[in-house]
Each structure stands twice: as structure tokens, then as C-alpha cells.
Amino acid sequence: MNPTVYIIVGLAVLFVAAAIFIVKQQTAAVIETFGRFSSIRQSGFQMKIPGVQRIAGRLSLKIQQLDVIVETKTLDDVFVKLKVSVQFKVIKDKVYDAFYKLDYPHDQITSYVFDVVRAEVPKMKLDDVFVKKDDVAIAVKTELNDAMLNYGYDIIKTLVTDIDPDAQVKAAMNRINAADREKTAAQYEGDAARILIVEKAKAEAESKRLQGQGIADQRREIARGLEESVEVLNKVGINSQEASALIVVTQHYDTLQSIGQETNSNLILLPNSPQAGSQMLNDMVASFTASNQIGEAMKNSKKKKDE
Template sequence: MFPIYIIIFLVVILLFSSFYTVKQQTSAVVERFGKYASTRTSGLQWKVPVIDRIAGRVNLRIQQLDVMIETKTKDNVFVKLKVSVQFKVLQEKVYEAFYKLEYPHDQITSYVFDVVRAEVPKLKLDDVFERKDDVAVAVKRELNEAMSAYGYDIINTLITDIDPDIQVKNAMNRINAADREKTAAEYEAEAGRIRIVAKAKAEAESKRLQGQGIADQRREIARGLVESVDVLNRVGINSQEASALIVVTQHYDTLQAIGADSNSNLILLPNSPQAGSEMLNNMVASFTASNQVGEAMKKANSTKRKKQGESNNDDEDSE
């Protein structure tokens, strides 16, 4: 017979081997003589020594599987897509997840390939970028229908990367750069047009104000000349002599202004001492001749109108 201490030792080993722990967010599948017996949750658990065994443990946390797929778009552009599938095992369906599906990652990958290669060829390359969420929703819907029977819940599917062929990518970058340069050129042209219009408006306003100033200046000069002529007329100087005298005065004022500028190179001809008296005599003679011509034209016009009036009267009498 075995010694008693050996028997006690074996009993202690069997007793301790019958206890085990299950981690949080994990389920343990227990089999008895090779047949499913129970599913144990987290904590300290017990099984019958020798008879029961832990067949495996199932992770209940959310997992992520990244699937790289190469496919062709509607406009014959090869593109690589990275699809991230987030999934987990339902706690109430640990039996199905453990016994019905041996390689869940391979199963999920196959469904992702099938859906993406069915959806992307319907879209052009630009539409793939714009409607990637629609493709992700289609993948999630198909996976949920297929994997729910195996105890898997598809939390989310994301298309995290779209990588076209390198030549297509370079062409897209050139198109984008050209479009941006076109937009920049349009903005620069519009800014230049605005600057030209603003400058033209400013110049027009400046010219208008300048013309108004010149008109005001001439108006005041004319008013001053009229007043000067009136003053000279009151002292016995007729209008022609007064006008000539004013012009001569302005002539000497101009000479004085030119002489005050030490850097002036202007030479005014004639500039002899007799130039003033000659200018005055010439102006008086010119004004006198102009008045005589004016009076003669007035008389001629008056005579012409008188004759025309008499002719009209004769015509009326004859009628």
C-alpha cells in the first residue's frame, strides 16, 4: 500500500488543479470527456479533476482586423484600400464563436474582399474618395449578416486609407496644382482690375476737383478784372486802355515771379525796357480795331435783318 503522505499529496494536487481563474472580458469553455460542458465567466472557477478540462478561452474585448485590398475602379484605376473591421464575440454566443468558426479572421477577410470588390468597381476614383463611407456601410451590413450566426458582432468598419497607383496620384496632384494656380490667377486678375478701377476713379475725381479749382480760379480772376476795369473807368480810363493796363501789370507780375526763382532757366522774349510800352500800345490798338470790327459787324447784321424784314412785308402785301 502507498504511504499515507503520498495519498494526501495526490489529493492536494488534484484539489488545487480543480480550481482556476478566468480573466475579465474573457470566457472559458469547459469540456467533459471531450464534450461541451459549460461556459465560465471571469473570476475563480472550479472543475471536476481529471474529468473536466478547459478546451479554450474566448476574448470578449473589441478587436480590430486590418484588411488590405487591391481593386479597380470604374475608370480603370487600380487602387489599394485599407479596411479596418472592429468586432467582438457576444458573451451569450461564446459556444457558436468557439465551435462553429475555426478561423474568424480569415472569414471576415473573405467577406471584406467580396464586398469591396463588388462596390468599388461601380465607382470612379473621385467617387471612391467621396463615398468611402457608403462602401464601409455596405461592408458592415454584409459582415453583420454573415458573422452574427457565429456569435460575432461587427461594431464598425472604417476605410482608413485609399492609395491609388503612383502615376495616378501624381496626375491628381498636377491637376490639383493647376486648378489652384488657375484660382490664384483669377483672384490676382480681379485684384488688379479693382486696383485699376480704383485708380481710375481717383484720377477722375482728382481731375474733376482740379478742373473745378481752375474754374473757380478763373472765375475769381475774371471777377477781379471786372472790378479793376470798373475802378479804372471811374478815373477816366476807357475799357480798352484798362484791359491793356491790366495785362501789362500781369506781365510784370510774371516777370517778378520768374526772377524770384534763382533756379529758373526760363527766358521771356521780348524783354527790353521798351517792351512794356510797345505791348501796351499794341494792345490798345488791337482792342480798338477789335471794337471797330465788332461795331461794323453789328451794323451789317442790323442792315441785313432790316432788309429781310422789308422783303417779308412786300411778300405779304403781294399775297
């Protein structure tokens, strides 16, 4: 075969290879003819005229994210850093504007973010910045949409993802929060201690009441027993005074017996002679008699004064 044919075939293959190009999914290619805009090619198999047309550039149609950190001052003179995340994409029908009208979209977006944040945050106090961070994000999105739409960019969403006050301010805020929590804990501990004291006092009062009731019941039963004992002794011809003496002496010796049964007891009962019970009874009777006489004398004296 003639070598010229090989050359022609080779040139044809090179021409076809140079004419064919592939555009990826979610990508747009800008074609220029002799340096002048010609067309925009979407994803798929595409062709151009080698030497006449060229791919001036490719733009991604995917959603992109740009993180911008802005340092500014709040209304209460606190320096704070805000991280603003901007999600944006090239509008499919405005690839020409996005490619030819704006060289550095990231720088343009960053400038607008700085401008809006530094206009909005100084109107708020630090606590309000945390509470109203969504308002700041909405203000940024509104400003960017109005500006970037002319350049073929659509602002999908803006988010204030981080608020970082000055280190000294953060330390002070942490101390305030810690002090507030300690105050709350102390209040709870005080309430718990007060409740414990009240409940303990109630328990002690109830215990004393029950103890007093028990003692009263015990004495009532003792009195009833003594009364029955005196009645039994009266039936056999023993008068009340003799019966009382007998009961006192009997209880006296019962007490001595119970003390003697305790091996480790150091208690000594005085007096412990056989006449002790009778002497105690005589003393009691004498005291009751004297008390009655004093009472009668006071009543008589009062009557004379009234007359």
C-alpha cells in the same frame, strides 16, 4: 507522522491545485470532459475535475479590430487600395459556436471584406468612392453580420479608414487641383487689378474735375478783379482801352518780378521790353476787331444767298 500521510496530503494538494483555475474578466473558458464539450465558464473562480476535464480554450469577449487592405479597380479603370477596419466581438451566449464552428475568424472576415469591396467599388468612379465610402462600409457590415452571426460573432462597426489611389493617379489629381487653384488665384488677381485701374481712373477723373473747377473759379475771380479794376480806373477818367493796357502792363511787370525772385529759375520771358505789354494789348484788340469784321461779313453773305 507516517510518510504515507505526507504522500496523501501532497496528492490532495496537487489535486486541488489542478482542479482550481481562474477565468479573467471579459473572457470565457471552454471545458471538455474526455474530449467532449462540457461547459463554458465565465470570469471568476472555477473548478474542474483533474484528469477528466480540461480547458479546451479561452475566448476574449472584448471588442477586437481587424484591418483589411483591399486592392481593386474603379468604374473609370483606376486601381485603388482601401483600408477597411472591422470591429467585432464574440457573443457571450454563443461562445460554443465561436469556438467550435470557426477555426480562423480573421481569415473568414477578411474573405468577406474582399468579396464585398470588390463587388461594390467597381460600380463607382474614383470620385464617388471618396464621397460614398460610408456606403461601402455599410455594405461590408451588412454582409458580415449575416455571415458571422451564425459563427457566434457580432460585427460592431465597419469603417473605410483610407483610400489610396495609384501613385500616378494621385499625382495627376494633385496637378489638377493645383491648376484649379492657380486659375482661381489668377481670376482674383485679375479682378483686383481691374478694380485698381477703375478706382485709379475714377480718382484721376475726380482730380481733373476738381482741377478744372479750380481753374474756372480762378479765372472767374481774375475776371471779376479786372472788371473792378477797370471800373475804378474809369471813375478817374481813364477809358476802358487805356485801363486794359495799364492792367496788362502791370501784370507783365508783376510776372517779371516773380520770375526774378526765383534764384534757380532758367525761365526766360520774351519779349521783355517796356513796350511788350502795350504791344500785346494792341495785338489782342486788332485780332478781336478782325474777328468781328469777318463774322459780320459772313452773316451778310449768308443773308444775300437766302434772298
